[in-house]
């Protein structure tokens with residue numbers, strides 16, 4: 001018995017080493033972890049253990065299959081009757097071609113035809129019912145590992161083309177959580193995630209968000225003292241997801257570049273410089289489509305349709321909440337030029353307040369609450385200079401810094417002066433999360449994002465503004 005067990009283990013180890021030797025990074029990582037577990041098991045004196053236990057493990061196909069028993073309920077039928085709200089989250093895994101900066105395309109892998117995948121928003125304690133469908137013509141299987149869950153990795157097993165898979169879990173912890181493709185039994189996970197198969201789950205705290213305190217000072221009777229400002233919990237919300245692309249010149253995934261952390265592009269919500277001014281903003285501010293108001297305007301032109309860059313518009317003195325996730329494998333030093341991060345929350349616990357920059361490691365998220373105090377343009381960056389110059393610069397415009405209100409009113413674009421340009425142009429759809437219990441509705445939403453044309457067309461049908469078709473025109477700047 002003892003001898004036979006070792007033989008089986010050795011056979012499995014050598015098989016795993018063979019797999020590891022031929023597979024890409026994802027599989028190598030998994031292979032080595034699993035193998036170490038097996039080697040650890042070998043050093044045990046099996047003769048002193050209950051033989052039935054060993055036999056049972058063998059009958060069940062190995063240690064991995066014992067794991068589900070240690071995790072929470074994942075049976076959708078049982079959870080449907082648990083008295084909790086069930087939120088359905090339906091995804092498809094599709095390989096498509098999408099544009100990159102410079103006029104080329106790359107071979108993207110997506111959840112539901114967009115990068116990042118759709119944002120799921122639930123309340124703490126809800127049941128998430130995740131259904132992943134892989135169309136019959138898809139070139140590879142895909143899985144979905146949702147970090148908001150706490151269950152056996154066996155549930156993230158890949159789904160074959162032409163098949164559908166489902167699991168359920170309770171979103172027990174509040175915060176922002178990555179979800180990502182797990183590859184085909186972990187093989188190619190790096191390729192699938194870094195080619196676009198990632199997204200965000202927002203789990204709102206069951207008791208809602210807290211009001212925000214902003215540190216200010218005031219002068220009174222010739223004395224400077226604290227003048228703390230408080231804002232209601234309701235906020236205008238955005239999502240910002242950071243990642244990298246590792247591509248060959250032909251637009252294929254470059255594993256060699258990834259191993260060296262030698263990225264081709266830094267992306268925010270899938271695109272390099274996706275939130276910078278475009279020709280429309282040039283016209284509004286300068287009266288000339290060709291007079292750029294920002295140093296880099298790479299997605300500048302109506303022919304870019306849903307890919308044309310858009311700006312993020314907020315009001316002054318408004319509570320803004322950012323859901324930020326580092327989807328990549330390089331650090332993000334999150335900073336907003338010209339602003340202080342008034343509050344940083346992770347895991348529903350305040351980590352910092354009145355801070356300049358906050359560091360996110362890979363697969364780490366946070367909620368940033370802040371108020372843009374003065375009218376102006378503010379760049380949110382990954383304060384790694386290599387990242388800034390390869391795409392991680394996102395422009396917020398607060399209030400009416402360009403004095404456009406009178407001209408927009410005169411031209412009939414808006415009936416009366418507005419507290420932000422979002423009322424005239426909308427905010428980009430890919431940065432706007434679904435509404436939660438403390439969300440302020442965006443005045444309007446325009447279609448912007450790394451979407452297939454089919455996805456963009458569905459958004460148009462749903463009432464979002466296609467800015468490449470509906471262009472507000474203004475008389476020339478006097």
Ligand SMILES: [Cu+2]
Pocket residue numbers: 093109141142143181182183192193197
């Ligand atoms: Cu995949």
